[in-house]
Amino acid sequence: MDLKKLSYHLKTNNHEVISYRYHRIVKVLNEYYWGIQSDSKNCRYVGSYGRGTAIKGFSDVDIIVKLPIHEYQRFTNYSQNGQSALLQDVKRALDSTYSRTLKKGDGQVVVVEFSDGIKFEIVPSFVIDGKITYPDSNKNGAWKQCDPVKEIEAINLVNKATDGWIKDICRLTRAWKEANQVEISGILIDNLAIDFMINNREKIFFTLEIYFGFYLLHLVNQRDIKYWILYGSGDVIARNKFQFEDKALVAASELLKLIQATNYTDKKHASEKLFGNIVNEVMI
Incomplete structure (x- = not known):
């Protein structure tokens, strides 16, 4: 996949x-x-x-x-x-x-x-x-x-600096969220993606699969965070009902299975667990 x-x-x-x-x-x-x-x-x-x-x-x-x-x-x-x-x-x-x-x-x-x-x-x-x-x-x-405009400017700036990787991660995370009913908002997905990219700017990840895997682990590491500051605007997102860390850990495990899979059936099974049936449109 x-x-x-x-x-x-x-x-x-x-x-x-x-x-x-x-x-x-x-x-x-x-x-x-x-x-x-x-x-x-x-x-x-x-x-x-x-x-x-x-x-x-x-x-x-x-x-x-x-x-x-x-x-x-x-x-x-x-x-x-x-x-x-x-x-x-x-x-x-x-x-x-x-x-x-x-x-x-x-x-x-x-x-x-x-x-x-x-x-x-x-x-x-x-x-x-x-x-x-x-x-x-x-x-x-x-x-x-x-100030949503500043938030747009922030993600566009980081996206340009990372050759588009950040928006790839945001789209993949949304697909994972929908397929697995993950309690996380879109703005928090994007903000944590910016945070991940900024804090790992000196590291080199050669594939999107590796980028996404480390981003999922970044989500896992949010367990003790009570609120997040939005890049660009400085607005605050309170945790409220957001609970996504356990599912992110499961997703990281499934992603590893996907990366290690050597046949079509195993790749399809792991991909569907991660992103739902939409993967079938790509794997045809």
Whole structure:
């Protein structure tokens, strides 16, 4: 089983559909809030799709939309939960274009869900003192800050320095996560991959199989960590329910079996245990 080939096969393959919907959403919001005819300004992809680490079959497309500062002032002046009111306002802006599409305001995002299962999670935001500020409608409502763009820049920088190895590892880990129901988030997968690469930058791994094996052991070594700092933004990820170390150790063992396998049947069996049935599309 060639993991480089598998990583390439795992790449998302629905860019045209996503791009069409993205530009349509951006145009609607630019017309509504900025009064301009643009399907590209004031918005960008974030999340795993923005970081280039999503895999085929993924469903959530995260986009962040910058709104005029006077809208921040308007919703801040609400007597109760202006953050929830903002999310509902963004939802209304999309109503005329997506009247028959499921839409909802959900905590910190407006979700537009299409019939094919793809969901756009839209984060309305404002740039305040150089920082991205977004609404959190939970409880009584609050404004929070993030910097997903810096997180994208961080992984792209390390990816360039490692000739693309890091995004290969992130895609393989996502396939492993889905096949084995591993409790770890996408952003944590990517952040730990950056951490692994930075801490092993002086070592030379000749194959992706070896890279991935040592990355799995890096996951195993997270047992005593209570929280992680995100590269780029400096935001914090709390452990919460994340429990992935035991399964990572099992995966490292299966990967060793895959590397040592000398016949097709054994390679297929170990590959399926690691990544699920998707390997059959590559091993044909």
